[in-house]
Amino acid sequence: xxxxxxxxxxxxxxxxxxNDLLAYFLRCEPALQKGDILVVTQxxxxxxxxxxxxxxxxxxxxxxxxxxxxxxxDPRLVELVLRESAELxxxxxxxxxxxxxxxxxxxxxxxxxSNVDGGSTACLLPLDCDLSARRLAEGLEQxxxxxxxxxxxxxxxxxxxxxxxxxxxxxxxxKPLLDLRGTEDAAGLEMKATVIALADTLAASTELVxxxxxxxxxxxxxxxxxxxxQQAGVRQTIRPMADWFFS
Numbered sequence: 001x002x003x004x005x006x007x008x009x010x011x012x013x014x015x016x017x018x019n020d021l022l023a024y025f026l027r028c029e030p031a032l033q034k035g036d037i038l039v040v041t042q043x044x045x046x047x048x049x050x051x052x053x054x055x056x057x058x059x060x061x062x063x064x065x066x067x068x069x070x071x072x073x074d075p076r077l078v079e080l081v082l083r084e085s086a087e088l089x090x091x092x093x094x095x096x097x098x099x100x101x102x103x104x105x106x107x108x109x110x111x112x113x114s115n116v117d118g119g120s121t122a123c124l125l126p127l128d129c130d131l132s133a134r135r136l137a138e139g140l141e142q143x144x145x146x147x148x149x150x151x152x153x154x155x156x157x158x159x160x161x162x163x164x165x166x167x168x169x170x171x172x173x174x175k176p177l178l179d180l181r182g183t184e185d186a187a188g189l190e191m192k193a194t195v196i197a198l199a200d201t202l203a204a205s206t207e208l209v210x211x212x213x214x215x216x217x218x219x220x221x222x223x224x225x226x227x228x229x230q231q232a233g234v235r236q237t238i239r240p241m242a243d244w245f246f247s
Contacts, residue, residue, distance in 0.1 A: 018050065107157060171233050172233060
């Protein structure tokens, strides 16, 4: 591998519920080529799948109102966080950290108000991020005649580190983990624990060209030699709760 190039897709329009994403990516600029990996932001997928909820349609329950009062938050948003969460893990200093129905641990169950309509509508995560990636990847392969792995990305914070970075919420068509256990390092020492979060690494790299204020909702990673996989998805990368050191 001599070089990896990350290219922003420049002609993707503002996505609305029901839009045919496959049709957009079949005529995207730059055009998809064999060997490319397509990385699509969560918000593009969520908008197309109508995972949008107007806040004025939400009736907060007693728990949401109590939490909202304690932390000076919008009770309607808190209600959505509770609905989208399998478990509320922490609430402190106005921050709600939950484990989503998908198994992701993040702030506000991944719900976001930015880049929708100015704050009146909440954007929820896709119901099944791996399935969303699979549908798009299979449609692209059928139309183009070659495989294009798809990664769905979103920005998450990280424990004990400042700043956010992109991670993969869903993927299809490539192995999301690069397992180096049993191989030797440059000095000949056998690696016993090294498993690279490949899908996350690829998702994070696209932030360099997509950003948060560019208006770009997708990008192409070109030149990376990935291992194809038609079974594994990001769900495979979620650490089982039995293995949590901190809770």
